[in-house]
Amino acid sequence: MKYTTETIPSALKPGDYFMMGDEASAEGAVAAGCRFFAGYPITPTSELMVHIVKRFEEVGGKFIQMEDEIGSVGAMVGASWAGGKVMTATSGPGLSLMMENIGYAAMTETPMVIVDIQRAGPSTGQATRPGSGDILQVKYGSHGDYEIIALSPWSVQEMYDLTIEAFNLAEAYRAPVFLLADEGVGHLRENFTVKGEVEVYHRPKAKGLPPFDTGDEDMIPPMPAFGEGEKLLITGSTHDEWGYRKTQVSAVHDRLVKRLVNKIRVNAGKIHRWEAHFIEDIEYLVVAYGISARAALKTVMDLRKEGIKIGLWRPITIWPFPEEALKEAAEGVKAVIVPEMNHGQLVREVERHLSVPVHPIAQVDGEIMRPETIDIRYLILDI
């Protein structure tokens, strides 16, 4: 079923603001109608929680600091089914703790937004330093098959805009949506612009229809709330369209898992966002996201001054991966270069969809990606 849309005035007065990325994301949440936040302190994300507490006191939201990140996602599921637009924010170690309940949210089709300000892992790693090591974890971190949506901002403006988008996608597709940022963008301070109005989506609603499969083509069932007299049966066990546990019925499990996956895949074309810079008539393509894409853009602009035909393609939607757009951007190039602040994660996805040579630039020292690190002149000479 289709979500409904509404255009509402912005929570902040329209204009330019100077904030940290973490704070701009909190503003995006408030603008999108989020009024429930459950969280647990963690570096480098705590500023988001601190900011949203302050804003909730002004606009009237529900905030709870939970005993751990497991409890945060648990409370979000409860609040989402009680009708709220819900959020949490964390970083690697907290994300690892959240994973079981994120799988539960995927299984029960519970809308929620999880902000992950990635830091250098594994384990406690470097708490204050940037990384992009959670690219695969957000998609594959919980057991079993399911699909989530993940968006990657590269600016404070996108921390605000994509947080709104994350809430809209969560409502539209009844799925967990990640704002998959890195410490570089989370702690970046720069201007961003707030427009006068915001378009917000609301989850599909209907009385008396099955909340876990209506047989609709778009595969998105309506979502009633607790207290509406629908006598909801919600379970993370295999369930039929009304929520009855059917853990011994193969056909029910098969249909459910395929729908959880396909409701995102068949709608991927509507979800995909990407940005291309200088990709006309290119021989080389850099694929980069997050703070690394800013360094990559500088490299691309410098190399183009030297006459090297190179462009930048930046996926904004990391999951579901915009493979068709990538194939189009990489059409006819000699090589693709993928700089990442991890030991090579999204590069696997790039390799999977292209038949040209793909070169990873993997940086795992906890430093921010610098333009000179992506200097690929040596690579071009090799090729």
Add this chain to the structure above:
Amino acid sequence: MNHPLEKYLRMEVFPSPFCSGCGHGILLSAVLRAIDGLGYSMDDMLFVSGIGCAAWIPSPHFAADTLHTTHGRAVAFATGAKLQNPNLKVMVISGDGDIAAIGGNHLIHAARRNIDLTVICANNSVYGMTGGQLAPTTPLECFTSTSPSGNTEPPFDLCKLVEGAGAGYVARFTVAHIHMLIKSIKAALEYEGFSFIEAVSPCPTQFGRMNAVPSPVDLINMLKKDFVSMAKYNKMPLEERGSLKPIGEFVKPDVRKSKAG
């Protein structure tokens, strides 16, 4: 003639999945009798449960909103739902392994917050669904599939734990003390704050058989013998208490107020 509690149940899911002699059916009935006695509407109720046999008491049996969560996290899920919609009357029903082992952290923090939830822990001293393993509530020296030579770990006193964490209503009864149990569930539901009931419920299949008490009748008689009223228990000399355990309302709103004052 229909059973008077049928209106609270999804009759299509019966027969229940519980083993013969399981105490959870009695607890199921006690919860519904308490709700019936208070005149609550099931449309205002939300039942939250975790993983394990006791979690199946509300889900799918109760004709109300039910949330069957991940293992141990029912109290956290319930906290979010209650916070988002304070008009919901939220009750958690789950087992001792779910609430006190994997979910112990959520339990003590919800008690500390004194958030308006009623938590009923169906304590059968064992992990029933997974094959009779040791629980943090298994009495000393008892046999389970993971303590084949007898349990060497002292069990939790769940009521003392939750009282220490700050709950406003704390009680223990057994399914062999049905009228007291129903009265306690009513008191817990009426209390505006965190209320906790340890409902002791026998498991003949996994616990009784391992401990030479396979008969459900013997297990119920044991509950009647081993659990004595708080007043009686408190008057007993220490050497007479032995393995007896008190039942009663250990923390009540007025008692707590007078303690604090």
